[in-house]
Amino acid sequence: MTAETISIVPADATIHPGWVRVCHWINALAILLMIGSGWQIYDASPLFRSLEFSKHIALGQWLGGALLWHFAAMWLLVINGIVYVTLGLATGRFRRKLLPITPSAVLTDAKAALTFQLAHDDLSHYNAVQKMLYAGVILCGILIVLSGLSIWKPVQFQELTALFGGYDFARYVHFAAMAAIVGFLVVHVTLALLVPKSLRAMVTGK
């Protein structure tokens, strides 16, 4: 990273505005509650014979408890998600930070990342891999909410359920979106711990 680039971003500049940080941490709580209770619900009727989630990592202890958590946390997830996506679009932050995403830039930056040559000096600028992952996880968030609605209300929202290939198939879509989000979380949390100042930025904004 050149001195010139650094000079564009003064040391006291805000990397993440307040609404991003508040939405981020509310979402973090909501998504963990949803995933934990979702695993317990999954165990009541597993989609894959070889996959069950341990009670030690699942939330709710039994199906009834997990459902109470899931359908409580859904409000937190959805209301916070609507605020986040609305502000992201309205302020132009999504467009500025996440676009454009080109396959060649993603490949170049992925290669650089895997050889530890990717710069992290300027946290306000996302590299192509970050752009792809952040845009991707937002889309997964929308997908998991819509597929969830189609499982929850397959009569009232039957058109949506049909769009997801019917009730039974929608469960697989919901599961796949969860798996993608968990995959994202593993990478996201690992990298945040490897670059601690990125974690600090999401707390203090700087």
Place this chain on the structure above:
Amino acid sequence: MRQNKSIPGVDPKLLIKDAAKLMPDPARRGFLRGAASLGALAFLTGCDIIDGDTAEGVLRKISSFNDGAQAALFSRTKLAPTFPESAITRPFPFNAYYDEDEAPVVDPASYKLEIAGLVDNKKPWTLAELHALPDVSQITRHICVEGWSAIGSWQGAVLSDFLKRIGADTRAKYVWFKCAEGYTNTIDMPTALHPQTQMSFKFDHKILPRAYGFPMKIRIPTKLGFKNPKYVVAMEVTNTDHGGYWEDQGYNWFSGL
């Protein structure tokens, strides 16, 4: 469970034993504890909320709020999707909190459907009288609270027609059902009056076998399976929510689809 609603000849210990099959030790109280191991509630410092009545109370309040949200979403005219004969799941699964060989055995000769509450005519109905009611058929998807689903074929009388026939006050809030083994359910009146809510006497055009709820099941394709009582022996039109077997243990009351 409401002990006063239990019926003679049913061993309450059996019910408790069977219910326990689905619940982990040490039963429901522990259902809030998984939160800590997940680390989710590490966000909430001073984790009093994890154990005890506070969290359960909050979750149950939100569940009641969700009852209202679902009642608002419920459409009296929106029909559950129907399917062709070829889509029927065979064999259609038996499902209860007890094993199939422990399912109630109801004697058709002495069976009478008891009618109570806000109705003009409380005369009990024999099976022959019930079978003489006008017949409708539906092939719809049964969706279990556990997540699995199965498509079945049910024949019987439209519940709303029956409620009119017995002079039920359909301005009442609820219809409560009692089953031969002591299972109970309360449903909201709008769902009771939904055109697909059926008093089913047949499965796939044959008299309901014991496994599927002989002699009568209330088939409600707009609600989760556990809100579709089998072996129904009594119904009451009421303004009092009498709860239900699973609802009282924490499943969402409305459980609409």
